Structures are given as C-alpha cells and as structure tokens.
Amino acid sequence: MTKPCADPTIAMRGGGYYSDNSINAKRVIDATTPLVEEALRGTVSRTSERPYAIADFGAADGGTSLELMRKIVRTLRTACPHRAITLTYTDLPYNDFSALFRRLHGVLHVADAAPLAQEPGVFTFASATSFHRQIFPDETLSFGFSASAMHWLSAKPGLIADHVHAIGATETERASYREQAISDWTAILLARARELVPGVRLVLANLCVDELGRYLGSTAVANLLDTLTQHWRALACANIITEDEYRAGTIQQYYKTVDDFVAPFTDPDSPVSRAGLRLEHVSTMLTPCPYAAQFRHRGDGDAFARAYVPHFRAWSESTFVGALNPRRPEAERAGIIDQFYRAYEADVAGRPEAHWADRVHGLQTIVKAL
C-alpha cells in the first residue's frame, strides 16, 4: 500500500488568516535578515550561469516572509541587475496556495509596493512536496530559507496520552518523538544537500528548546502549550469530546535542541557531512511576544485576547479539527473548535497579564561545500 504523502491535520488556517494573524512569526523572519544578507554575499557569482533560484520551505500563505523576499530580490538586483530570479514557495498539499498566489499578486491585500510576483525578472512558483523529500533537481538551488516549519514531523510516532504536544509527553512518548525528529532532520538535510549548488547556503530559523530550556510560550505565567492542553481536556471533562478525541489532539511537532541541530555536522563520517553540508552559523534567538507588548502599551485585555488567540489558532486548529470523530457533522465539529478557542480567549481576557508567547528559535546557516 502506498503511504499517504500528506496529512490534512497539518495545514495553517487558509484564506490569508495565517499571515494576517502571525506578526510574531513575521518578526522572527525579519530578525533573520542580517544572516540572510550574509549568506547571500558571494553566492551570485557562483551561480551566474543560470537563474538565481530561491526557495522558502514551509512558506504557508507567504505573507510572513514577503518583506524578506523583497529584500533578497533587491540585494540580488543590485549585485546582478539582469539576472532572472525564481522564487519557489514550498508547503504541503493542504496548504492554501491560492491565498499565497493572491498575496504575491497583490489581490489578497493591496500592498504599498508593486506585487512581488509582478516584478520584472522575478518568476514565482510553488511546490507541494514535503521538505522531508527532495523538491528541486540536483544542484539547482541558489539559496534556501525556512522559518518556523521544520519542527513539523513527517509522521506522528503515536499519540500523546495527556498533553497536546511532545513537550508535555511522558519520557517514553517523548523519546519516540525525538527519534522521529532526528531522523527527519537528517532527511531534510540530505535532500537540501542534493538541491544546493556547491558553495551556496541555507538559512533556517527553527523553533527549538534553547540552552535555558525555553520554547514557544514557555516563558509566560500561563505556558501556551499547557494552557492549550487544559482547555482541550476541559472539553473531555465536560463530555463535549470523547477520551479518544482528547488523545487524538496530539500536535505532530517536536522542538529540537541546539545539540540535535548540530549533531549531524560534528561527525565527519555522518551522511550529512559526507553529502557536503557544513554548519557555518548556529545560535538561538528569543523573539518577545508582540501581542503582549501591545497589551502592556494599550491595557485592553479583551482586544489582546482577540488578537492573541488567533496567532496560535492559525497553526493548531487543523490538529484539533482532525482529532474529532469524522462522523460528527461538520457544523458540530466547527462548533466544538470555536468553543475551544473561545474558552482560551475568555481565559486570556480574564487574566491578560499571565499570557504571552515569546518565540524561541534555533538559527542555522548551512553551506554546501565546493
């Protein structure tokens, strides 16, 4: 039997909702600009025979990386005014690629600048092939970027009995998630090793557990993933969802540590080293929650709750919709999911000073050896 190549429980909310509610994710991408500029330096001449091929791996609807992509195009234009540039956005088959193209062509939101997809000499494409596999032909990619995407696993190595995320799993559960994440990391790197032109780079901003044990939402009084679990469990306690549905609310993610990111590069005999990849830069970065900053400035708890909850609803909703028994009528499922996030929103509005979600990323610049 062929393995299904995609899972509908991994999909950002469509119609532009993801980027419209993810200024925190955009801040992370914007903060990678110096690393990206550094990585681009010197690569134009190495790839001068062909179009300059850029990829954004796990791009969702493309809104959060739009400004960075514009900057990259500007940098390349300065270095090489007549060079064709291809910009390929990759994600999974259930991604809303229509919203992505509407954004790129300026019809989802009318931007101040000319639509990126209509810039002379810029050619935009999309691929729905998982980044766990090779997406581009051998040695054709001039620069690769990815943000907040590679913590999604290629498969769910079982359900987590009493938490929505591997971060709150038992030791045994977490070990199987880690094993999956480590094997996925190798697969991701080996695929990129084939795609990259020798001498060019990848810049990755991956959600992680940092040296201080911090991860997305862990620095708040109300830990984001624990609070999500509490509200999901409350539905089971109130018999609104079944115990099976409660357990199925397991997000297919794992946050790697810096050691996990670095390991394939430290062993010269690892498949990744033998494939020619070298780690040039590694660091961690905490991006403060912009929604909480707005709340501290304006002091309106209800407005904060209305802005804060959609930023994680955008990426978590598909998991919880997928956890519900498909025999439930669609409207009933939608009602349960609304109730779930509304309860979280009421929680935030009731104690706004306890909630925030700092993002914690591991940054890597990886070069394909000449």
Ligand SMILES: C[S@@+](CC[C@H](N)C(=O)[O-])C[C@H]1O[C@@H](n2cnc3c(N)ncnc32)[C@H](O)[C@@H]1O
């Ligand atoms: C949180 S969004 C990040 C979007 C954007 N890069 C950003 O930083 O705002 C994660 C994206 O990764 C995508 N994704 C997850 N697993 C993937 C895979 N195996 N291949 C490609 N994309 C994947 C999801 O569908 C989603 O659109």
